Amino acid sequence: MKKQEKTQKTKERILAAALEEFGSKSYDAASVNSICEAGQIPKGLIYHNFKGKDELYLLCVKSCYDEMMAALEVHSFEILDAKESLQNFLMVRQRFFQENPNYANIFFNAVLQPPKHLAQELAQLRRGFDEYFSQCYLAVLNCLTLRDGITKELALEYFLAASEMFNSYFQKKPSKTVITGN
Helix, strand or coil, X not given: CCHHHHHHHHHHHHHHHHHHHHHHCCXXXXXXXXXXXXXXXXXXXXXXXXXXXXXXXXXXXXXXXXXXXXHHHHCCCCCCCHHHHHXXXXXXXXXXXXXXXXXXXXXXXXXXXXXXXXXXXXXXHHHHHHHHHHHHHHHHHCCCCCCCCCCHHHXXXXXXXXXXXXXXXXXXXXXXXXXXXX
């Protein structure tokens, strides 16, 4: 095996252990030592390949957003009915989290309890998801007749606030919770 391939496999092994660690604990509770123990990886090897806990965490958050976006984009949502379209979008997202519980923990912790010193980097990583989410909501809003005085922008703002409440609610629920959509 070439040195480059070996290095890549080592990085993948470290990231897999980091995904497990951050997928089961908050940023504050996670540690490089636990990543080392769980992955049976020498600490020096981690620091040879990564700057430390912050870089590993940000890579895990990036992986979460990338994988979730890929799962959402596989389901092209035909927006014909606002309620059904929104429900389908949220169900795909929930199914993704049920199938990827480590990503669920990473996502909700990054959204609801982000490490303050990484707020700017996390906002940058979240930007693509937020834009996609906003586009979906705007497409849903195009199916609705809004009350006088309510603009699409204001409705979108309310929608995004409700989404943050949705995130907060499901962060607190046990991971085996199933939403029926009713």
